Amino acid sequence: MTFEEIHKVYWPKVYRQCMGYMNDHDAAKDITQETFIKVWQHLPKFRNESSIGTWVFRIAVNSCLRQISKDKNMPKSEFPNEIVEEILVNNEPQVEFLYKCISELPEVERIIISLELEELKQKEIAKIVGLTEGNVRVKIHRIKEKLTKKFQKHDRQHRL
Amino acid sequence: MTDNIDFKRYWNKQKIETQTPEELIKKANEFKRKTRFKLIAGNIVLLISCIGISFIWFYYQPEFLTTKIGIIIIMIAILIYVAFQSTLMPLLLKRNLEASAKEQLLQLLQLKEKQRFQQTTLLNGYFFLLSLGLGFYMYEYAVRMTFIWAVLTYGIVLFTIALNTFYFRPKTIRKQQVRLNKLIAQLKNLKEQLTD
Numbered sequence: 001m002t003f004e005e006i007h008k009v010y011w012p013k014v015y016r017q018c019m020g021y022m023n024d025h026d027a028a029k030d031i032t033q034e035t036f037i038k039v040w041q042h043l044p045k046f047r048n049e050s051s052i053g054t055w056v057f058r059i060a061v062n063s064c065l066r067q068i069s070k071d072k073n074m075p076k077s078e079f080p081n082e083i084v085e086e087i088l089v090n091n092e093p094q095v096e097f098l099y100k101c102i103s104e105l106p107e108v109e110r111i112i113i114s115l116e117l118e119e120l121k122q123k124e125i126a127k128i129v130g131l132t133e134g135n136v137r138v139k140i141h142r143i144k145e146k147l148t149k150k151f152q153k154h155d156r157q158h159r160l
Numbered sequence: 161m162t163d164n165i166d167f168k169r170y171w172n173k174q175k176i177e178t179q180t181p182e183e184l185i186k187k188a189n190e191f192k193r194k195t196r197f198k199l200i201a202g203n204i205v206l207l208i209s210c211i212g213i214s215f216i217w218f219y220y221q222p223e224f225l226t227t228k229i230g231i232i233i234i235m236i237a238i239l240i241y242v243a244f245q246s247t248l249m250p251l252l253l254k255r256n257l258e259a260s261a262k263e264q265l266l267q268l269l270q271l272k273e274k275q276r277f278q279q280t281t282l283l284n285g286y287f288f289l290l291s292l293g294l295g296f297y298m299y300e301y302a303v304r305m306t307f308i309w310a311v312l313t314y315g316i317v318l319f320t321i322a323l324n325t326f327y328f329r330p331k332t333i334r335k336q337q338v339r340l341n342k343l344i345a346q347l348k349n350l351k352e353q354l355t356d
Contacts, residue, residue: 004181012176019174029177036179037188062264068346091175098170108353111261117171130262135356144167151165 001052003040010053011036013118014060020114021064023103031067035060050127057120058128061111101150105143112136113143203245206238222300230297237289244282262354269347276340280333287329291321 014035018028038059046055102110108129115125122140126133216222217231259267298317302310 003185007181007184011178015176015178016171016174020171025177029179033179033184033187036184037191040185040188041192058260061261065261065265065350066268068343068350092170092173095170095173098167099174106353107350108261117168119168128260130260130354132356147167148163148165 003043006039006043006052006056007036010056014056017057017060017111017114017118018064019099020102020117021107021110022067023099027067031060031063035063038063051124053120054124054128057115057118057124061115061128064111065107097151097154098147101147105146109139109143112139113147116140116143203242206242210235210238224300224303226296227300230293230295230299233289233293233296235293237286237293240289241282241286244278262351265347265350265354269344269351272340272344272347276337276344279336279340283329283333287324291324294321 011032015028015032018031018035019025022028022031035056039056042059046052050058102113105113111129112125115128116122120128122136123133125140126136129136131139213231213234217228222228222231294317298313302313305313
């Protein structure tokens with residue numbers, strides 16, 4: 001796969017994963033960019049030990065986790081503010097709510113559920129985060145329960 | 161609302177901000193250049209100071225042994241600092257991209273703990289050697305001055321050293337420690353989340 005092909009297929013996936021983690025378009029764009037810079041730099045050395053998808057997500061996940069080792073004042077994207085705002089208001093409320101709920105979970109849960117929603121196999125998720133497959137399965141189940149409860153509560157409040 | 165919410169449907173509706181591969185490659189190159197520059201810039205400044213000090217030695221030909229000892233101590237301080245920074249930097253930059261999040265986290269945690277210890281010791285040593293070197297270096301020139309000037313000069317230098325030892329040095333160390341401690345705590349929390 002060439003870099004352009006990887007970029008085309010995985011940019012949206014990685015972007016969503018970063019959005020789940022940060023729930024902030026600027027930050028998500030920055031981390032996605034950081035991920036793809038690494039992909040570009042290391043692609044020539046990529047050994048086919050894992051699938052390219054797993055590899056890209058692995059870099060993305062580690063980029064997300066490494067955010068805490070950076071200063072809070074991360075460089076913001078150079079996008080003019082108007083464009084970002086325009087994009088922000090375009091999302092459905094349910095979409096906004098889902099991403100908000102996910103970003104409120106503990107870090108590792110955010111990552112696991114994002115990868116699950118990107119339809120990665122549980123075995124691959126386990127490999128990426130370094131947990132056992134069984135543990136990942138249990139965690140996914142619990143996270144979905146948590147999210148469902150939040151959605152139901154939110155739904156009730158909005159009906160009143 | 162049902163128990164079976166289709167999260168995937170909402171998940172995939174997220175609006176995506178994208179960037180062309182060309183833009184990305186441009187950014188990647190910029191990033192590489194900047195990182196490299198950052199790595200060497202600090203060291204270059206310190207090495208230039210070293211060259212400046214050696215220049216004094218050869219140009220003014222100090223007569224006293226103390227002056228030479230002073231110069232050597234200052235240079236040793238600078239070189240130790242540069243050497244340490246240069247060995248730590250590749251560690252900070254090198255990462256195994258094939259490792260899982262858990263493994264990477266453990267590596268980062270180890271590195272940061274090491275950094276916490278070394279930063280304190282290193283900075284202490286650096287300030288101590290620098291002050292000592294300066295004290296020796298000045299002796300020859302102070303001896304040639306009148307008593308009042310010598311007292312004044314040493315007074316000012318001692319004041320600067322004291323300011324460094326009791327104000328700037330603890331402040332720098334404290335600042336770094338606070339940042340590192342916070343980071344290590346966060347990393348430990350993450351590690352906890354990744355325990356089976």
